[in-house]
Amino acid sequence: MKLERDSISPNQFMFSIICFMHAIVLRSGFIISITRQDSWIMSITGFIFSLLPLGVYVALMKNYPNKNLIEINQAVFGKIVGNLISLFYLFFFLSLAALNTHDLGHFVLSYMLPETPVAIIVLFFLGACFYSLKKGVKNIMHLSTLIAFVTLIAMIINSVLIAKDTHFEFIFPLLQLEPEKYVQGTVSIGAVVMGEVLVFTMLTPMLKNGKKVGKSLFFGMLISTFSSVVVMIRNILTLGPLVTVVTLPTFESIRNVSLADIFTRLESIYAILLVILFVVRVSILIYVSVLAMTQIFSKESPIVPELAYENSPREKKKHQNQPPFLLLTTALTFFYSLIVFESPIENSHWGATVAPFFSLTFELLLPAITLVAAIFRKIVSKKKEVNA
Amino acid sequence: MRFISQIIHVIKKKQEKEIETEERAVDTHKNPNILSKSLSRNIQSVQSVLVNSADLVLREFSFGKHQDTEIKAALFFIDGMVNMQMINDGIIKPLMHDSQSSHKKGVSDIASLEEVKEKLLVSGEAKAVQTFNDIALGCISGNAILLAEGFDKGLEISVKGWQQRAVTEPTSETSVRGPREGFTENIRTNTSMIRRKIKDPSLKIKASTIGKRTQTLVNLIYIEGLANPDLVHEVESRMSQIDIDAVLATSYLEPYIEDAPVSVFPTIWFSEKPDAVAGKLLEGRVAIAVDGAPFVMSMPMLFIENFQSAEDYIKRSPYSTAMRILRLIAFMISVFMPALYIALSTYQQELIPTTLLFTMAASSEGVPFPVVVEMALMMMIFEILQEAGIRMPRPVGQTISIVGALVMGEAAVRAGLVGAPVVIVIAITAVSSFAVPFAADAVSLTRWFLLIMASVMGTYGITLGGFILLVHLVSIRSFGSPYLAPLAPFQNAGIKDSFVRVPLDDMTKRPQSLKPQDVVRQASPPSK
Numbered sequence: 001m002k003l004e005r006d007s008i009s010p011n012q013f014m015f016s017i018i019c020f021m022h023a024i025v026l027r028s029g030f031i032i033s034i035t036r037q038d039s040w041i042m043s044i045t046g047f048i049f050s051l052l053p054l055g056v057y058v059a060l061m062k063n064y065p066n067k068n069l070i071e072i073n074q075a076v077f078g079k080i081v082g083n084l085i086s087l088f089y090l091f092f093f094l095s096l097a098a099l100n101t102h103d104l105g106h107f108v109l110s111y112m113l114p115e116t117p118v119a120i121i122v123l124f125f126l127g128a129c130f131y132s133l134k135k136g137v138k139n140i141m142h143l144s145t146l147i148a149f150v151t152l153i154a155m156i157i158n159s160v161l162i163a164k165d166t167h168f169e170f171i172f173p174l175l176q177l178e179p180e181k182y183v184q185g186t187v188s189i190g191a192v193v194m195g196e197v198l199v200f201t202m203l204t205p206m207l208k209n210g211k212k213v214g215k216s217l218f219f220g221m222l223i224s225t226f227s228s229v230v231v232m233i234r235n236i237l238t239l240g241p242l243v244t245v246v247t248l249p250t251f252e253s254i255r256n257v258s259l260a261d262i263f264t265r266l267e268s269i270y271a272i273l274l275v276i277l278f279v280v281r282v283s284i285l286i287y288v289s290v291l292a293m294t295q296i297f298s299k300e301s302p303i304v305p306e307l308a309y310e311n312s313p314r315e316k317k318k319h320q321n322q323p324p325f326l327l328l329t330t331a332l333t334f335f336y337s338l339i340v341f342e343s344p345i346e347n348s349h350w351g352a353t354v355a356p357f358f359s360l361t362f363e364l365l366l367p368a369i370t371l372v373a374a375i376f377r378k379i380v381s382k383k384k385e386v387n388a
Numbered sequence: 389m390r391f392i393s394q395i396i397h398v399i400k401k402k403q404e405k406e407i408e409t410e411e412r413a414v415d416t417h418k419n420p421n422i423l424s425k426s427l428s429r430n431i432q433s434v435q436s437v438l439v440n441s442a443d444l445v446l447r448e449f450s451f452g453k454h455q456d457t458e459i460k461a462a463l464f465f466i467d468g469m470v471n472m473q474m475i476n477d478g479i480i481k482p483l484m485h486d487s488q489s490s491h492k493k494g495v496s497d498i499a500s501l502e503e504v505k506e507k508l509l510v511s512g513e514a515k516a517v518q519t520f521n522d523i524a525l526g527c528i529s530g531n532a533i534l535l536a537e538g539f540d541k542g543l544e545i546s547v548k549g550w551q552q553r554a555v556t557e558p559t560s561e562t563s564v565r566g567p568r569e570g571f572t573e574n575i576r577t578n579t580s581m582i583r584r585k586i587k588d589p590s591l592k593i594k595a596s597t598i599g600k601r602t603q604t605l606v607n608l609i610y611i612e613g614l615a616n617p618d619l620v621h622e623v624e625s626r627m628s629q630i631d632i633d634a635v636l637a638t639s640y641l642e643p644y645i646e647d648a649p650v651s652v653f654p655t656i657w658f659s660e661k662p663d664a665v666a667g668k669l670l671e672g673r674v675a676i677a678v679d680g681a682p683f684v685m686s687m688p689m690l691f692i693e694n695f696q697s698a699e700d701y702i703k704r705s706p707y708s709t710a711m712r713i714l715r716l717i718a719f720m721i722s723v724f725m726p727a728l729y730i731a732l733s734t735y736q737q738e739l740i741p742t743t744l745l746f747t748m749a750a751s752s753e754g755v756p757f758p759v760v761v762e763m764a765l766m767m768m769i770f771e772i773l774q775e776a777g778i779r780m781p782r783p784v785g786q787t788i789s790i791v792g793a794l795v796m797g798e799a800a801v802r803a804g805l806v807g808a809p810v811v812i813v814i815a816i817t818a819v820s821s822f823a824v825p826f827a828a829d830a831v832s833l834t835r836w837f838l839l840i841m842a843s844v845m846g847t848y849g850i851t852l853g854g855f856i857l858l859v860h861l862v863s864i865r866s867f868g869s870p871y872l873a874p875l876a877p878f879q880n881a882g883i884k885d886s887f888v889r890v891p892l893d894d895m896t897k898r899p900q901s902l903k904p905q906d907v908v909r910q911a912s913p914p915s916k
Contacts, residue, residue, distance in 0.1 A: 012877060112848045113735065124845060128852045128859075135863035142870065143862050145878040265739050268847065275851045 008141045010212040016144035017200055017220025020284055022151050022227065023100070023277035024193050030351045032232070032243050035185040037171055040232040042182070046189025047225040050197070053364045054221070056371050057201050058214040063374050065211075068202045069367075070295040076374045083296045085366065090292045092362040093199065094329070097285035098336035101125065104278040105337065106344065111251065111271060122337055125275075129283040130330045137287040138206070140280055147280060151273055155227055158266060159234050161257045166237035184356075191356040193228075194221055195363035202288040286333060290325045421519045427537040431462050434533070437524045443467045444527065451483040452498045452508075459498060460537040464523070469530035471549025478510040479532060479545060501539050513546035525603070555581070558660035558682075560825075565702045570660045575605055575679035578662070582609060582675075582684075585666035590614070596627065604635040605679040609665075615672050616903045619867055623674050623687065638681045645687075648864045652830040655866040657689035664698040672904030674867075688866035688902060690873055692886050694827040695719070700889055708889040716887055718823035722831050723857075725817045726763050727842035727850050729809070733759050735846030752807030760843040762806050766814045767839070769796055771832060774818075873901035 008016075032039045064072045069089060073082035105122040113121060132140055175182075197217055204213045235249040238256055246252045254267045341347040423430055431446065438444050447463040463479065486508060498504060505514045517523055518541055523533050530548035555577065557563075558570030571578045579593055590612040598606050608627065610620050626645040635641060638658055643649045646656050659665055660683055665675050668686040676685045695715045700708040732740050733748065740748070755762060773792040777785050797815075800806045821831050834857060841853035864871035874882025881897045884890045896912050898904045 009877070108848050113846060116845070121845075121848070124849065124852055128856055131856050132859045135859055139859055139862045142872070142876040143858060146876045264741075268736070268739055272847065272851045275848060276855055279852070279855050 007138045007208070008206050009208055010216045012141050012145055013200070013203070013207055013213075014216040014220040014223075015148040016141045016280070016284065017197060017217065018148045018223050018227075019144045019151070019277055019280045020196070020199070021193065021221065021224035022148070023274070023281040024196075030192075030348065031185055031188055032235070032249055034188065034352065035177060035181055036244050037173075037236050038175055038177060038182070039185065040229045040236065041175070042185035042189050043225055043228045043232060045182070045186040046194055047221060049186050049190030050194030050221065052190075053195050053367065054197065054214075054217060056364065056367045057198065057217070060367060060371050060374065061201065061204055061213055063371075063378070066205050068205050068291070068295075069198075070202070070292050071205075072374075073370060074295075076370055076377060085370070086292060086296050088366060089362060090289060090296065093202075093285055093289040093292060094332060094336065095340075095358075096196065096199070097282055097289060097329075097333045098340050100278060100282050100285065101333055101337035102340050102347075104275065104282070106347075107248070107271075107274065111248075119338060122334060125279065125282070126330050126334050128279050129286055130326065132279065132283045133287055133290070133326055133330075137203075137284065140283050140287075141206070144280060147276060151277065152227060154269060154273055155231060158254050158257065158270070159230060161259055161266070162234060162238050162253060165256050166234070167240060168237060170237050170240040171233070187356045187360075188352075191359040191363060192351070194225075195359055197221060198363045198367070199284060199288050201367075202291055203284075282333070286326070286329050289329050289333075293325050293329065421521060423518055423520070423523075423535070423540045423542060425538055425540045427460055427462060427535060430535050430542075433520050434464055434523055434535075437520050438527065441466070443469075447480070449480065449484055452504075454498050454538055456497075462535045463532055464527055464535070465532040465547065466527050466530065469528075469550045470532060470547045474511070474547040474549060475532055478547065479534065482508045482510050501534070501536060501541050501543050504534070504536075505543055509543070509545060511545045511547065515544050517542045517544045529603075552577075553682075561659065561661050561664070561698065563661070563699055563702075566698055567661070567663045569662060571662060571677075571682045571684060573680050573682055575607060575677050578677050578682075578684060579607055579609065581662035582666055582669070582677075585662055586611065586669060591669070594624070598627070598630055598632060598641070599635040600631075600633050602634040602636065606635070606641070607677045609669065609675040609677060609684075611669050611672075614670070614898075614904055614906045615674055616905055619672075619688070619903070620674055622867055623676070627676075635678060636680065638676070638678045638683045638685050641676065641678065642685070647866055651860070651864055652833045653691065653861065653864065653871070654694075654826070654830065655689050655864060655871065656685050656687050657693050657826075658683045658685045659698075661698055667698065667701070670909075671898050672902040672906075688869040689871075690866065690869060690899075690901060691861055691864075691871050692874070694824055695887065696885075701892065705889050705891045709887070712887050712889060715824050718820040719827065719831065722817050722821035722824070723834050724838060724850065724854070725813055725820070726767060726835060727838035727853070728847075729813045730759055730763055730839065731842040731846040731850055734843070748807070748809050751809055754804045755807045756805070759807075759810070760839075762810045763813070763839065766806060766810055767817075767835070770814055770818055868903070869901045874899070 031042055035042050060069075060072055061067075064075055067075065070082075070086045073086045073089075076082065077085060101122055104125055105118045108121045108125075109116070109118050197220070200217060200220075207213060207216075231250055235253045236243055238253045239246070239249055242252070243249045251267050251270060254270050255265070257266045258264050341350065420433070423433075435444070435446070443466050445465050445467050447465075448461070449463070450458045450460045452459050461483070463475070465475065483504070501516065505516075517526060517533065522544070523542060526533050526544040530550060532545045532547045534543040534545060536542075552574050553572050555569050555572055557568045561570075569581060571581065583591060583593075588611065592608075592610055592612050594608040596606050596608070597603050606627070608620075608623060623645065627641070630641065630644045632640065632644065642656050648655050657668070659668075662684075665684045665686055669675055673686045673688065676687075678685075695712050700711065703711075737745060752759070752762075757765070769792075773788060773796070776788050777792075780788060797811050801808050801811055817835070821828050824831065837857075838850055838853045841849035843849075845852070858872075862870065862872045862876045870877055873879055874886055879900045882899045882901060884895055885899070893910070896910055897907055898909050900907075
């Protein structure tokens with residue numbers, strides 16, 4: 001595996017954000033159980049809420065262009081303290097990778113392979129992630145445009161095909177629940193879904209044009225929000241009150257498609273897309289963990305510049321001497337994902353109550369502290385200059 | 389004192405240098421590889437270098453005059469590799485007859501072989517040779533060697549002329565409305581066919597010789613100012629590093645220069661059609677022609693080229709687009725169909741419509757093997773039949789197809805060894821794989837990989853396998869160009885000639901992924 005710089009365009013970056021977000025957007029079940037038929041509004045408010053952490057990231061990246069989160073920490077707090085803070089991020093990335101792997105494993109277990117041990121499912125899944133990362137994260141970024149297009153087109157086609165089974169009255173009554181539920185929904189979407197864009201602050205140095213980072217992040221999130229609104233409205237309109245009962249509303253909603261006995265059982269396509277999106281998502285999470293690990297623990301910069309003829313057999317050998325962090329991280333994710341929750345109930349309880357606060361600690365609190373420290377540092381250094 | 393010692397030192401050095409040069413001169417005189425002035429000694433040496441060569445011909449004669457004596461001469465050539473008429477009319481006749489006739493007064497006294505070359509020989513190409521190695525190489529390349537008494541140089545005269553195949557219609561790529569000519573085994577005929585298509589002085593043909601024993605002529609062809617200089621340099625440098633014994637076909641060079649030698653997907657494109665190669669050169673690619681091979685390679689190759697054919701640019705664009713999409717579907721079927729059948733029939737039966745499920749269950753009733761084994765067995769038999777059909781002489785090939793189709797298929801189903809749906813799936817897969825002939829080898833191997841994935845994990849396995857395949861494809865680079873471009877990374881201009889083929893007047897730019905020097909192909913069409 002190579003850790004790379006300068007290889008992707010802002011558009012590819014944006015599409016990989018869409019792929020990353022979509023993996024979770026398609027599984028909107030946990031939020032619908034809180035805010036029911038108003039959940040689609042939560043997507044919008046959640047997006048607005050997530051602009052706050054986004055602002056913090058953009059401000060950080062403006063102050064330290066071409067640096068990722070770990071490098072920014074090192075620059076702001078110095079090597080030792082910076083690395084200590086970075087360890088928290090590393091824990092967060094690894095946890096996210098494990099949680100997502102766990103989610104995928106259980107999805108496949110319940111809908112595709114009910115008799116297969118979950119460990120085997122996860123093993124194959126992580127095998128695909130490992131292979132993808134061995135070939136380079138840049139390739140996943142390149143693929144993301146294609147995958148995002150296919151996902152969006154599938155979403156539109158599914159929505160059109162289900163149109164005849166929708167009941168517009170299911171969307172009412174609007175905004176009749178207790179206000180605290182809306183707050184909970186907004187924070188949940190903002191933190192658990194949108195806030196995870198934090199992961200991409202680790203990848204920004206890969207961009208050809210560093211100035212467009214904020215734009216890519218914003219539009220990536222905006223398009224994801226739009227599609228999540230469409231998916232949620234579709235699910236609510238087709239399933240009605242049932243939407244709060246089922247675990248995977250999107251899956252159940254598409255299951256209803258039946259057009260002239262030809263277009264039936266389209267949920268299998270959804271399942272395939274979901275698996276692919278999760279491979280992309282977990283691969284990015286594992287890559288980010290490996291990158292963080294390498295930058296925290298290795299002395300020299302491990303990132304190699306892009307080569308014009310990088311894949312020629314001769315060049316290949318030169319740049320494969322990274323520490324075996326990839327294998328280590330994948331193995332760690334494997335075991336972590338198997339032990340992370342003891343039961344599905346524990347999982348859903350965690351998702352509804354603890355997850356937003358767990359996520360917000362890393363997505364908002366730590367970056368905000370870093371930003372304040374960075375600004376403070378700047379003011380101090382300016383004062384010193386003036387005094388000198 | 390110091391000054392004097394310096395002078396002595398300089399003089400000593402000069403003396404040493406003189407001694408060295410003298411020694412070198414003596415060495416060259418003694419060197420048995422260099423021609424001497426004695427014709428008989430030279431003839432003996434040539435014969436000893438090319439000993440046991442029954443096809444070596446020696447013709448001795450005398451011509452002209454040097455210091456009032458007739459010059460004795462010898463002509464060496466390899467029988468069967470030269471044009472006898474050229475030898476008679478271009479070498480022997482002018483030397484024996486014209487040199488003595490009265491109107492050739494300028495050559496009454498021949499002082500050097502240069503004079504023979506300039507004033508007597510009637511040949512397009514001739515050059516002086518000084519060593520026996522050069523003489524041997526000249527002979528076996530199909531040239532005639534002229535040696536003469538009293539001269540320590542010889543003349544290598546080009547009289548190549550051997551039996552060769554005429555320019556015929558290519559068998560591997562037939563065309564309905566396009567040009568019908570195909571490359572031959574002669575590299576010069578091949579390069580001339582490309583030159584005739586691209587009458588541009590910037591079409592460059594660089595020659596080199598590869599193969600220690602075969603000494604095969606290899607030509608690097610590109611259009612200067614259009615192909616990326618870095619690409620040309622990269623191809624040249626990879627070619628220069630080849631240290632190989634023999635080059636008998638273009639494919640001998642492939643593993644030495646390609647990027648992914650262990651991948652099942654080809655990263656170097658080749659064709660038998662000059663118009664197709666000219667098209668590739670005009671897009672900014674580089675081509676390599678090898679003497680003795682009727683195929684010309686072109687690089688970089690993109691995945692999309694598996695689905696393109698030269699005919700696409702001749703037919704109307706909507707039809708070409710439809711054909712390309714059809715080829716893609718055929719590719720998908722030939723890669724995924726057996727795996728999908730196993731996944732559906734073993735793991736996800738609920739996805740099969742009920743009536744079809746009943747039919748399938750009825751036809752595979754009593755079959756002793758699991759579907760996976762059935763499918764693997766049939767796929768194996770199909771591969772064997774295909775291999776046998778290609779390798780066997782044509783009349784026997786027909787027998788194989790009859791045995792294969794009737795005995796293997798029909799009889800196996802009747803005997804209840806294999807279910808009919810499996811035979812149908814294999815048949816559809818086989819036919820589909822022929823729609824994309826260029827990727828057929830890659831397809832047959834990926835099919836096995838997905839079959840294993842599907843038999844272990846059903847559709848989940850196919851999904852993961854498909855993703856791994858996709859990542860593999862996107863990770864391949866062919867001479868710096870991403871293999872899956874213009875799909876991933878996505879490129880706007882490239883899409884116009886991918887799975888869609890827009891009308892030619894809309895293809896204003898060359899493919900971006902090749903990074904050509906001259907991006908613009910033509911002016912934008914006037915608004916219609």
